[in-house]
Amino acid sequence: MTKTMPAELEALYPKLVNLLLDPVFVVDEHGTIVFISEACEQMLGYTASEMTGTPMLNYIHPGDLDRTLAAASRVISGQPHTDFENRYLHKDGSVVHILWSARWSEDDRLRIAVARDVTALRRANQTRDALYRVSEAAHRADSLRALCDGVRQVIGEIFPQDKLYLAFQDKARGLISAPDWSDDEPSGWVEGPMQAGTVLADVIQSGQAVRASRHPEHPGLGVNPLNLPTPPGPANWLGVPLISKDAVLGALVIESHSEGARYQQTDQELLQFVATQVATAVERKRAEENLRFMAHHDPLTGLTNRSLFYDRLETALRAASRAEGGLALLYLDLNDFKKINDARGHEAGDQLLTEMAHRLEGCTRETDTVARMGGDEFTVLLADICDHASLGTAVARIREMMALPFVLGGETFHVSCSIGAALYPEDGESAGQLVRTADARMYLNKRGN
Incomplete structure (x- = not known):
């Protein structure tokens, strides 16, 4: 024989529910809230009267809607949930993380659940x-x-x-x-x-x-x-x-x-x-x-230094060998740099070297590498250069850029440079051979000036 709740306790029951810190939700089979305890306002910002009679889905975070519907279907099918967690939207727009304990009452056709706010956790x-x-x-x-x-x-x-x-x-x-x-x-x-x-x-x-x-x-x-x-x-x-x-x-x-x-x-x-x-x-x-x-870079000009340049040259040679392609190496130095450095001071000399570095970078491609080897000596690794015509065009472009006047400390200078070039594989197949050839041709060029 089933015992019924005494009338005085039945009247007291809603008051007891409203004393719980965790809100109690009762939702019908259509997803409408038919009862909610007063603790909902603390958790979601809405009063019980505002939420009663409204669809439960109105308050679920859009990102959790599908999985929440799936969980609700499982509860209705008789599978109680004790650890389902999802996100709801507070009245002020903030996100609330809720841990649910829920079961289905077949006799009443109602889903009964207790919600715990675990946002802080x-x-x-x-x-x-x-x-x-x-x-x-x-x-x-x-x-x-x-x-x-x-x-x-x-x-x-x-x-x-x-x-x-x-x-x-x-x-x-x-x-x-x-x-x-x-x-x-x-x-x-x-x-x-x-x-x-x-x-x-x-x-x-x-x-x-x-x-x-x-x-x-x-x-x-x-x-x-x-x-x-x-x-x-x-x-x-x-x-x-x-x-x-x-x-x-x-x-x-x-x-x-x-x-x-x-x-x-x-x-x-x-x-x-x-x-x-x-x-x-x-x-x-x-x-x-x-x-x-x-x-890996020169502290004055920011260019690649000698060590990194040789690494890149070795890498480029391996790539050119595999592809049966070509590349070119240029060796450059400024003519009469020591005279300028001695006459105008090291600061002017540093400015000249820095400007030269900028110009070399400006007239070469992103695939090329410009390096400072030391003093006023620079090298340029030109990728995918396979013939003398292409090499000549690249050298002419550099000479044209270097022929432009330099302005140092308010004074205008015209500075020339000597350039030696070597082609791979025509002038050598190793980094050492190419550097030595380009360096030697640079000094021949300098003596010719």
């Missing part, structure tokens, strides 16, 4: 995981761009529906650079001037996090910061500074294309934590890249 887990993942990305990345790609993946898992932007400032030049993710470019960067008056510029210049609205025409820049007296738009843009050793390196920005999205203080705190780890990793990666650059 998930945020703590995300914070811990982000620290590890950013550290892992920094260790694995072999360049700053690769690190940015790793950070993009970490942020994408924390804010999967949002767009990420990373911006780095070059304070001396007033420029902003960012990884080019427009077409998943594997190594590209975009660069442009700092746009004063944008929220992105405010974040970088102030070193303070800002919540604002997404700019409808200029992704990543933001408009209408929420520190205005009357915020005119939704807070679907969030930018935090990248700060390392009290210096602002740039900014990390997320923005949502959902007009109803509204980033909260908890989102800002999480993103700021990640940004702190990213800034440290970026500073370390920049230092590593600078050390690598210094090890």
Whole structure:
């Protein structure tokens, strides 16, 4: 014989339910909320009367809709759930992570569930995981761009529906650079001037996090910061500074294309934590890249140094041998450089060498390599040069560029250079043979001048 609940306890039952810290939901077979306890307001921002009679689906995060419907079908079929977790949208637009315990009452044709807000726990887990993942990305990345790609993946898992932007400032030049993710470019960067008056510029210049609205025409820049007296738009843009050793390196920005999205203080705190780890990793990666650059480049001109040049020459020779192609090597030095250096001083001499390096880079291709071998001697590795006609054209272009006047300390100088050339495989098949031949021909050219 089934015992019925005494009338006084039955009347007390709703009051007891409303005392629970975890909300109780009762949903009919059509997905409509028929009862919800008062704790729902603390969790989702809506009162019980606002939610009663409305579809449960109205409150589910769009990214979790399909899996939630599938879980609801399993409960209705008689499979109780005790550990299903999904995301709901708070009345203010923030995301709430909910852990459910649910079962189906066949007699009443109702789904009864208890919801527990686990948002704080998930945020703590995300914070811990982000620290590890950013550290892992920094260790694995072999360049700053690769690190940015790793950070993009970490942020994408924390804010999967949002767009990420990373911006780095070059304070001396007033420029902003960012990884080019427009077409998943594997190594590209975009660069442009700092746009004063944008929220992105405010974040970088102030070193303070800002919540604002997404700019409808200029992704990543933001408009209408929420520190205005009357915020005119939704807070679907969030930018935090990248700060390392009290210096602002740039900014990390997320923005949502959902007009109803509204980033909260908890989102800002999480993103700021990640940004702190990213800034440290970026500073370390920049230092590593600078050390690598210094090890393989001339400190005065920034050109490839002797060591790296020989590595590239050996690589180019192997490639030319496999493809049965050709290449050319030029050896150059400035005529009367010592006279200029002695008469005008080392500073003028350094300026002359630096300008020569710029000109050599300007009249060669990206596939070519320009190197400073020491003093006023330079080499140029010309890829895919197979005949004397092509070689002659390249040499003529360099001579034409070097014939232009140099301006040093307000004075104009005309400086000539001597050039020796060697073709592969005609003048040698090894790096040593080609360098010796080009060097010897350069000195013959110099004596002829």
